[in-house]
Amino acid sequence: MDISRNTVDKISKSVVNFHNKLLQFRKCQILRDHAVITEDLWVRNGKIVDPEKVFFDEKITADVQIDCKGALVAPGFIDLQINGGFGIDFSYNNHDVEAGVQKVAKGLLAHGVTAFCPTLVTSPPYVYLKVLPLLKIRPGGPEGAAILGAHLEGPFINVNKKGAHPAQYIQDMDRGLDSLQDVYGSIENVRIVTLAPELNNAVDIIEELTKRGITVSLGHSLADLSEGERGIQHGATLITHLFNAMPAFHHRDPGLVGLLGSDLINDGHSVFYGIISDGIHTHPAALRIAHSTHPDGLVLVTDAISALGLEEGTHQLGQLAIEVKGGRALVAGTETLCGSIANMNQCIQFFMKAVSCSVVTALEAATLHPAQAVGIHDRKGTLSFGADADFVFLGEDLKVWSTWIAGECVYQDTESPHPTLRLI
Ligand code: ZN
Secondary structure: OEEOOOOHHHHHHHHHHOOOOOEEEEOOEEEEOOEEEEOOEEEEOOEEOOHHHHHHHHOOOOOEEEEOOOOEEEEOEEEEEEOEEOOEEOOOOOOOHHHHHHHHHHHHHHHOEEEEEEEEEOOOHHHHHHHHHHOOOEOOEOOEOEEOOEEEEOOOOOHHHOOOOOHHHOOOOOOOHHHHHHHHOOOOOEEEEEEOOOOOOHHHHHHHHHHOOOEEEEOOOOOOHHHHHHHHHOOOOEEOOOOOOOOOOOOOOOOHHHHHHOHHHHOOOOOEEEEOOOOOOOOHHHHHHHHHHOHHHEEEOOOEOOOOOOOOEEEEEOOEEEEEEOOEEEEOOOOOEOOEOOOHHHHHHHHHHHHOOOHHHHHHOOOHHHHHHOOOOOOOOOOOOOOEOOEEEEOHHHOEEEEEEOOEEEEEOOOOOOOEEEEO
8 A cells, every 4th residue: 555645744643653663764875884875774663773683583574664755864963052043042041941942942853953952151050050950851753853961051161262152151160060060050951061171170070070971072262282182181072163262273382173183082082073064153174174184073063043043133142132144143243253043954065065075974974973972872873773763864965855753754844755655
């Protein structure tokens, strides 16, 4: 029996009903093991399964076949730094946090994002105490992309590299972990903390946070290379929006940018770096330099603000009013850039063109690498057997056709080819 489905609702409903069934995605190419291969994708109970095992061990075949209409199937995109979108700023719109997060999580599905870290910029302590407990880690689904935990960007940063962070709320860490606890309260829902490694007590705090499974990212900083390396040696694994809010590369004092060429990488230390490839924050030549120096560490982040998905005009980033004009977001009345209005799909497309890289390279920078940077690559950012069945169907120029979470279609672009289901 062939069933043509024309709406995402119908597709979703069908697949939900088949949740414990074996789904075979056909007529597609898939991104697996650093290559695009022509192979079917098999899914059951929200996970990617090894079909050979099913055939041999269970002697069963597919319950449902899904004709992907020639789509490239890639892991769902993961955004580790996003301040909001669709009119919501996570740090500022704190009257109904859950509704705001919900709105963004849902909106991101159209851009192929299946998991993200809601990001709070430097804010007064009451914001953390109110908002953080509500940014609960949760799986994704039709209601929105998964929440991996919050990214706390500040307030423990260098006031001289504050970027769009309000100076009056920037804090020191003189009392060690107590300084963090006073500001953040519980760190239960935290996935990433961006801090400046040159601050007093940074080394101890990096160790403490890392011990608790939190990724420490170095940024908004004046650190020289040795201060950055000390941070990496003590557990930090990420750099926040490379090139932005840190000293420009200098050949005798390369600063945090120099970490991309550090001996520590050859010694086996992980160094990932977020980079905003929106065509505004990072020049294509700088993208090429970063990529050719350390391709395996490159993580695309949008650093998107509330204006993502909205018209130009006045919007909000944390405590600051911002103006969006000519595709740039600036602190109102200044020329200070403050986050992007590009979505992840656009960042991937821009990156691929700027660097002239392969589709695999571009996609892994938004899938595998962010998953590795926060230590979830056993289940996300990959289409390996056993991973979560979170993926995107992509067409020409990597346009998002549809988005799937746990094997369920959660977004379908109305203009793009719709998959066809066939019950066996
Ligand atoms: Zn920043």
